[in-house]
Amino acid sequence: MNTAAAAKQNLTRIEAVKFEDFLSKYPPGEVQAITNLGISRSPNSTPILIKPRLKLHCPNSICSGVRFFDSYQTKKVPLSEKWARIFLHYSCANCRTHSKIYAIMARWNTDIDEGEAIKVGEWPPFGPKVSARVISILGENKDLFLMGRRSEVQGLGIGALAYYRKVIENQKDLIIDEIIRVVRRTGTSETHIEKLKSAKMENAFKDAVELIGDALPQALLINGYNPLALMDQAISKGSYVDNDIDALKLATALRRILSELAERVVRALEDQTDLDEAVNFILQHD
C-alpha cells in the first residue's frame, strides 16, 4: 500500500463529510475530513475552495422556514497544505437580507488528496432551531434552554440535562400558569384550577407535580401520561446518571416532553379560539 492510500485508510476511520453538511450541521471545534472541500481545474493544479449552496432556517418574517443560502463572494480561495483562515459569508437566496457567517480553517491534505476543515465559529451561533411555541413557554429561561440544546447536539449529555432541569425548575410557575389558561378556556372543573394554583405555591417541582395529580386537561396528556410527571421522572433518573451517553438520552426525552407540552398548550388555546369564533359566527347570523 502506498503512503497516500495508507494515510487515507487511516483517516477514513473518521468519516469524511460533505462540506454543506459540515457548515450547516456540525458544531464548531473539531477537525473534519471533507469530501468536497475543493476542486482542481487540472490534475496537478491547486484545489480551489468551493462554496456550496446551503439549506438553513431563515428567521426573516417573509421566509420563516428552511431556505437556500448562497455565498456571493467571488474571490477564489486556493487550498494548500498550510491551514488557511477563511471567512465565508452566506445570504438567504429568498429574502437576501438574512446572512450567516462562518469562520473556518481549511487545508488540502495532499497525502490523501482530500480537504480538511475546522469550524472556528459562526454567526448567528450554531444551534438547532427551536419553535416559537416552545420559546413562548420558556420566558426568561430561553437562553438556558438554547444552551441545553447546543450541549445536546454536541453530545454533552450531563450538561444538557443540567440546563434543561434548571429551565423546568425555574419555569415551573409559568408552565402551571399556561396549563391554568388551558383549563379555564376548555371549561374544566374549578377544583382542578385550585389544585394547579396550590401546586404553584410549592417550591420544589416534584412536590408541585404530586399535588397536581390528575388535574391536567385531556388535551395536554402525552400518550395518556401527565407530561409534568414524565419530566419529574426524567429529572429523578438523571440525578443517578454519571455518564454523557445515558444523560443525553434523558436530556433529549426531557426536551421532547417539554416541547410537546408547549406545542399542546398553544394548540389547545388556538383550537378553543377557533371554536369560540365558530360559535359566535353562528349565533350572530341566527
Ligand SMILES: [Zn+2]
Ligand atoms: Zn430569508
